[in-house]
Amino acid sequence: MLDKILYNTVLSQTLSPCGKYLIAGNIYSQLAVYDLDRILNPVVELLTSDYNKPKYIHTLESGSQICSLASTEKFLIVGTVNEISGWDWKNAVSSKLSKPSWVIRIPSRSSMEQTDVNSLWLSEDESKLYAGCGDNNVYVFDLEDGRLVSTFKGHNNFIHAIDGRQQQLITASEDGCVMLWDTRTSSNHNKLEPHNNSKVSRPEIGKWVGSVALGEDWIVCGGGPRLALWHLRSLDAVTVFDIPDHGIHVSFFHDDSVFAGGAAKHFYQLSYSGEVKVELPVSATTVYSAVLRTNPKVLAIAGSSPEIDLCTTFNYRDQVLHFR
Template sequence: MLDKNLYNTVLCQTFSPCGKYLIAGSIYGQLAVFDLDRVLNPILELFSAEYNKPKYIHELENEVQICSLLTSQKFLIVGTIGEITGWDWKSLVSNKFNKPSWIIKVPFKKSGLELWDVNSMWLSEDESKLYAGCGDNNIYSFSLEGGKLISVYEGHNDYIHCVHGKGKHLISAGEDGFVKLWDSRTPSAQNSMEPHNSKASRPDLGKWVGAVALGDDWIVCGGGPRLSLWHLRSLDAVTVFDIPDHGIHVAQFHEDCVVAGGSAKFLYQLTYSGEVKVELPISATTVYSAILRTTPNKLLTIAGSSPDIDLCTTFNYRDQVLHFRQ
């Protein structure tokens, strides 16, 4: 029998709105709840080998893969296969975990029985709309109050890896090699890019784009093509980052830097001009999730193809390793 403690993969993470907990989701349908107070400030008298393990591990029905996670003030939002669920934070950070507060079923074609992965989610700043990028090539927007389907954004011709947004604008990246820009008020893409047809191309790794993020004036993306920085208005590739990866799965902006990783030995922090500021060694052979915050304290956690999650409090080096196991 496969030992989940040894062969687990963590695809997604999020912090609780209070900042006291880290939640990580695994391919085996497990939600691990780490008590960050216990991890960051262990009491010497109560110190044990369990301090860097989850306070709770909750299991979803049918052990369905957890593909994506989001935090709202009221709920932990969990994207799985064919549905999105909302879990009350009080139940999640206790042993009373039972049934979700709400369930949104992702639409699927009546002619087929296949349910699609909810690979990526983004929540509007006012927390009224939830956007989900799915395995059927579509992005769906739902009302977070009531779960009503609002819009369907069609345009990709292969499954979506990543969806991100800023204000009324959305950006998506897919297996088809396209990065598409959307106005959330209209269902058709406003613009698109093909990094595999640019100077970022790496034909040996394919055209897929695994990660994309939207800034005020910039877009960062990568996948099979190299990690690259694009000017939002001109859609020109300004910087192609020279890092030794074999595919990008994480790309985001933080202050005046780009944070990125994937199939590589490090998580990178880079200047817009391409200088490597920080190389963080990682436990996983492939990074699928890196989340950071600056309040109530600085914290970066890195997860992927390993049951171990790296924790950094300065963004410059690895302080601790958390263990996704009981």
């Protein structure tokens, strides 16, 4: 058990629809449930030494690492190996986790194939679930009945991250490519290869792209290549961010800023022009997950550590949660 504490790695996080609960998933098939109201607004008289530990820890029967998490109004969605499961939120935040409300199996060529569900993205109406997987494909499932609607094929190595906006989906892969897709036709209509751009290429780290986010006019992505802001239509690298990382695993847009982290001592808030607005020290040696609640503001940062950092002002760590 001591080893588990020392070597815990949190791969994924999500927030409940009400924003009250933070759910974190680790490599040991555990889901930690944190009551954010209790942690951020404690009653001093009732404060105990374990206030910053999970309210509950659920262990999944599959024993598979929890690669990705997502949330709808109804369900906590958990991506593991070879399958995606959905739990009713009331069940997910209760003391005992019962059987999931539904399970979707990832299509496979053989029973021996192990396919990690590395990234999940929901359509804006929450009717379709997009799963970026370790077999190089994106699978699209109808959440009403669980059926496979379509498959996006084009990458030749596993998919690290997916994001979307309206009728566009964007994917980032170990193969070094960022692909843009039309969700109506499941077709790839543009491709970006950051490792072929001398401004961002870092061959000593690799060509893999670990994170990608899609804005109205911009793409932000990084991995082995440096974190950079790309113009969506021209696919030109407009801003290359000068931060001391050894690989990017998280990036997203918020309030005209880029938030990013990875193998670095800090998590960054950056302007589109490249200015470092905030450097947040982090507990993890490598950040694999960051989730944001906008009202009231909470940013949760997690990775290769049993600690999860909570920030409410984005300028410093307010709390450090323990996943143990």
